[in-house]
Amino acid sequence: MKLTLPLAASTGAETDDLLLGLVGVSIAVLALVFGLMGFYIIRYRHNSPIDRGALEEKSFRFEISWTIATLVVFFGLFIWGSVIYVRQFQPTGNALKIYVIAKQWMWKIEHAGGQREINALHVPIDTPVELVMTSEDVIHDFFVPVFRVKRDVLPGQYETLRFRADRAGTYHLFCSQFCGTDHSNMIGDVVVMPAKAYADWLTSNGAGDTLADQGKILFIRYGCAGCHLGGGTVRAPSLAGLYGSPVPLSDGSTVLADDRYIRDSIMYPKQQIVASYEPIMPSFANVIPENDLVRLVAYIHSLAEEKRG
Amino acid sequence: MSQIVLPQSQISYLSDGVSLRSWLLTTDHKRIAILYMISITAFFFLGGSAAALIRYNLIVPEGMIQSAETYNRLFTMHGIIMVWFFLVPAVPVTIGNFVVPLMLGARDLAFPRLNLASWYLFMAGGFCALYALFSGGVDTGWTFYTPLSSNYAQGHVVVVVMGIFISGFSTIATGINFIITIHRLRAPGLTWYRLPVFIWSLYSTSIIFVLATPVLAITLLLLMFETLFHVGVFDPKLGGDPLLFQHLFWFYSHPAVYIMILPGLGVVSEIIPVFARKELFGYKFVVWASVSIAIIAFFVWGHHMFVSGQSLFASVLFSMLSYFVAVPSAIKVFNWLGTLHKGRIRFDAPMIYALGFIGLFTMGGITGLYLAALAADVHLHDTYFVIAHFHYIMVGGMVSAYFAALHYWWPKITGKMYPEMIARAAALLMFLGFNLTFFPQYILGYLGMPRRYHAYPPEFQVLNVLSSAGATILAAAYLLPLFYLTYSIFRGARAPANPWGSLGLEWQTPSPPFTKNFVVTPTVTEGPYAFSKHETFDV
Ligand code: HEM
Ligand SMILES: [Cu+2]
Ligand SMILES: [Cu+2]
Numbered sequence: 001m002k003l004t005l006p007l008a009a010s011t012g013a014e015t016d017d018l019l020l021g022l023v024g025v026s027i028a029v030l031a032l033v034f035g036l037m038g039f040y041i042i043r044y045r046h047n048s049p050i051d052r053g054a055l056e057e058k059s060f061r062f063e064i065s066w067t068i069a070t071l072v073v074f075f076g077l078f079i080w081g082s083v084i085y086v087r088q089f090q091p092t093g094n095a096l097k098i099y100v101i102a103k104q105w106m107w108k109i110e111h112a113g114g115q116r117e118i119n120a121l122h123v124p125i126d127t128p129v130e131l132v133m134t135s136e137d138v139i140h141d142f143f144v145p146v147f148r149v150k151r152d153v154l155p156g157q158y159e160t161l162r163f164r165a166d167r168a169g170t171y172h173l174f175c176s177q178f179c180g181t182d183h184s185n186m187i188g189d190v191v192v193m194p195a196k197a198y199a200d201w202l203t204s205n206g207a208g209d210t211l212a213d214q215g216k217i218l219f220i221r222y223g224c225a226g227c228h229l230g231g232g233t234v235r236a237p238s239l240a241g242l243y244g245s246p247v248p249l250s251d252g253s254t255v256l257a258d259d260r261y262i263r264d265s266i267m268y269p270k271q272q273i274v275a276s277y278e279p280i281m282p283s284f285a286n287v288i289p290e291n292d293l294v295r296l297v298a299y300i301h302s303l304a305e306e307k308r309g
Numbered sequence: 310m311s312q313i314v315l316p317q318s319q320i321s322y323l324s325d326g327v328s329l330r331s332w333l334l335t336t337d338h339k340r341i342a343i344l345y346m347i348s349i350t351a352f353f354f355l356g357g358s359a360a361a362l363i364r365y366n367l368i369v370p371e372g373m374i375q376s377a378e379t380y381n382r383l384f385t386m387h388g389i390i391m392v393w394f395f396l397v398p399a400v401p402v403t404i405g406n407f408v409v410p411l412m413l414g415a416r417d418l419a420f421p422r423l424n425l426a427s428w429y430l431f432m433a434g435g436f437c438a439l440y441a442l443f444s445g446g447v448d449t450g451w452t453f454y455t456p457l458s459s460n461y462a463q464g465h466v467v468v469v470v471m472g473i474f475i476s477g478f479s480t481i482a483t484g485i486n487f488i489i490t491i492h493r494l495r496a497p498g499l500t501w502y503r504l505p506v507f508i509w510s511l512y513s514t515s516i517i518f519v520l521a522t523p524v525l526a527i528t529l530l531l532l533m534f535e536t537l538f539h540v541g542v543f544d545p546k547l548g549g550d551p552l553l554f555q556h557l558f559w560f561y562s563h564p565a566v567y568i569m570i571l572p573g574l575g576v577v578s579e580i581i582p583v584f585a586r587k588e589l590f591g592y593k594f595v596v597w598a599s600v601s602i603a604i605i606a607f608f609v610w611g612h613h614m615f616v617s618g619q620s621l622f623a624s625v626l627f628s629m630l631s632y633f634v635a636v637p638s639a640i641k642v643f644n645w646l647g648t649l650h651k652g653r654i655r656f657d658a659p660m661i662y663a664l665g666f667i668g669l670f671t672m673g674g675i676t677g678l679y680l681a682a683l684a685a686d687v688h689l690h691d692t693y694f695v696i697a698h699f700h701y702i703m704v705g706g707m708v709s710a711y712f713a714a715l716h717y718w719w720p721k722i723t724g725k726m727y728p729e730m731i732a733r734a735a736a737l738l739m740f741l742g743f744n745l746t747f748f749p750q751y752i753l754g755y756l757g758m759p760r761r762y763h764a765y766p767p768e769f770q771v772l773n774v775l776s777s778a779g780a781t782i783l784a785a786a787y788l789l790p791l792f793y794l795t796y797s798i799f800r801g802a803r804a805p806a807n808p809w810g811s812l813g814l815e816w817q818t819p820s821p822p823f824t825k826n827f828v829v830t831p832t833v834t835e836g837p838y839a840f841s842k843h844e845t846f847d848v
Binding site for chain 2: 012026030040053064070081089114138151174185286
């Protein structure tokens with residue numbers, strides 16, 4: 001029976017420190033509480049002849065001191081936990097982006113090169129990975145214990161999960177949000193591979209078109225090109241260079257065009273209107289399925305990379 | 310043969326009418342408490358049977374029960390029954406009903422008929438839920454997360470939700486009844502700071518009943534609308550927001566978890582001084598800790614959603630507030646220890662349960678600190694660690710407190726003494742069985758075993774088997790009181806008015822009390838735990 005959990009991601013090291021710190025605090029508090037309780041109930045059992053002396057009258061001083069002591073310790077734990085957590089949300093430059101689409105009861109993974117897998121995720125070692133995740137039906141949760149990461153996967157929205165694996169091997173992937181009958185079957189393997197093996201894996205599973213290429217075809221098929229490629233009668237913003245740059249909106253605010261923004265622009269165009277454009281784009285909610293959507297997003301992403309060269 | 314005829318005011322409430330009608334239409338708070346006690350005992354063993362099957366299933370990795378469907382229904386049923394039909398009403402409504410008027414020196418609650426109506430509402434809700442659970446069941450978990458529960462689940466979600474909705478009105482009514490009773494019906498001289506801590510904790514609980522339960526009602530109503538009429542509230546496919554449900558649900562359910570512990574804290578604060586023969590250490594701090602828990606509890610709901618996709622800012626804020634709510638809980642533990650210091654401690658069964666409570670509550674509370682630390686929660690959320698955390702508090706804590714209260718007030722309620730030795734043994738067994746059942750789950754959670762899994766990877770088996778073994782012991786420990794307490798009703802020794810040498814008003818009237826509680830309304834001249842002034846009172 002193993003009582004420790006291996007760590008396979010450098011991003012999880014801080015979490016382990018925190019857990020260790022918490023264990024330390026717990027042992028100290030438990031020793032104090034159980035120790036005092038045991039000591040008192042033996043020493044002051046009713047038939048013990050021991051002299052109890054005078055009772056303390058000044059409970060106030062005790063109360064204030066232990067209130068402050070607990071506050072200080074708790075506040076320290078709060079800061080510690082929060083700092084690590086906030087850092088987990090910071091984007092890392094040039095991360096490997098992989099799309100995850102959950103549905104009852106499987107994980108569908110879409111790699112940028114067009115490779116697809118089900119209930120398995122191959123990632124290279126020592127590379128920052130960014131998962132862009134959504135669900136086709138109910139809420140699921142992407143949980144890899146050895147990476148110490150977990151994030152709910154919501155329908156109708158992109159959630160991003162980041163990690164950097166640092167130990168090759170095959171590990172559990174669990175769905176940890178109850179999602180119906182076969183919830184406990186919604187499991188898979190995360191395979192962490194050395195760079196070379198990963199490259200080989202990509203080539204041997206390369207299905208031909210990359211995600212972006214497939215997106216380009218869809219861009220025409222869904223009629224986006226008619227407006228967005230110019231030349232027509234309607235005026236719509238060019239999507240080249242959009243990804244990753246700030247977008248001024250008609251309400252005066254500015255947003256960063258990330259995956260979530262692009263997704264929302266396609267599904268709910270009326271919610272965020274680009275400044276100086278008419279809100280004529282139709283909503284594609286309930287029209288474009290999630291797997292096509294990730295292709296379109298990947299395509300729009302690729303446009304920006306082309307432009308930047 | 311001569312017979313002494315007692316005046317009407319001096320008949321014990323138990324002999325005041327024996328027909329079924331005199332029980333079912335009673336407005337006597339003590340009899341209503343008995344009605345509740347019978348109902349929640351039935352619910353407890355029903356929920357317990359589901360738990361037994363859950364543990365049975367988890368003995369082997371692939372699951373002893375063939376179908377995942379059945380397993381899912383079992384844990385849903387277990388959660389719903391235990392939370393809404395046992396824990397919420399256990400100490401506050403059942404024990405509270407019996408002792409609140411007695412502790413206040415009152416004849417009854419402020420609204421006796423409303424009190425009876427509450428029981429009927431509770432039963433109506435209970436039957437709704439039971440109907441749903443037995444005629445096909447529900448597979449959403451007790452948390453009913455949308456859109457799973459609204460548009461994907463099979464089974465009788467609407468009916469079970471209806472049952473919870475109806476029983477919610479029963480708790481609201483009881484809450485109002487308690488608040489008004491505590492304000493209006495205190496005996497002469499019973500000032501706020503002379504109230505037993507148990508009353509204060511029920512007062513705090515009632516505030517939560519009244520303020521939080523309506524939110525649950527609205528949430529469940531919206532859920533029913535979405536399920537029945539496909540109005541888009543929570544399902545993004547219909548234009549709803551999936552996180553809204555979680556916000557609303559936890560806005561109720563976090564305060565509700567304090568409904569499931571505050572009364573327990575009150576019971577323990579009541580019992581420790583009596584069996585340590587010493588004044589409660591830091592009375593005012595304990596009292597205000599209860600009230601502040603009741604208030605802060607409304608502002609921490611987001612700690613259930615740290616990985617749900619709520620904003621970073623919200624998570625950080627909720628983490629901080631969660632640590633704040635833990636402070637008053639810690640204060641209470643220290644005050645109990647302070648009470649034990651230099652006491653004359655006796656180890657009657659209620660005290661053993663209360664000491665067990667302190668240990669288990671502390672272990673549950675401490676693991677709350679893990680879950681409130683954001684980065685740690687990312688790893689531990691929705692694993693068995695969370696299961697262990699809240700079972701330590703709600704079962705290790707609150708169920709122990711319920712048994713402590715039951716044993717402590719049993720002589721008052723029934724007029725009979727329970728068999729002391731076997732009761733102590735049961736209390737110890739419960740502590741051991743509990744730890745064996747739930748401690749391995751902390752480790753399982755840390756190792757990554759997700760909750761609500763019908764089957765699991767084989768490396769988790771050893772710990773699961775340990776846990777199931779513990780559950781068998783725990784089950785035995787829970788069955789014991791059922792037998793010996795029932796036995797004592799028929800064969801137990803007659804209880805004196807005040808078997809524990811307590812100072813509370815409820816002990817100044819015979820066991821069992823008169824229908825009208827007191828012949829003469831008592832007058833109070835000192836605090837509830839002034840044992841130092843009663844040295845000679847030592848029994
Ligand atoms: C001492 C202060 C406490 C803190 C800081 C605390 C913290 C937390 C946190 C952060 C969670 C969310 C864990 C997660 O889902 O990842 C949680 C879950 C829970 N806690 Fe506590 N808790 C405390 C006390 C209590 C008490 C007193 C009770 C009940 C009487 C309780 C009952 C629960 C329940 C029922 C859940 C899980 C509900 C579910 O997901 O099904 N907690 N607690
Ligand atoms: Cu799932
Ligand atoms: Cu909570």
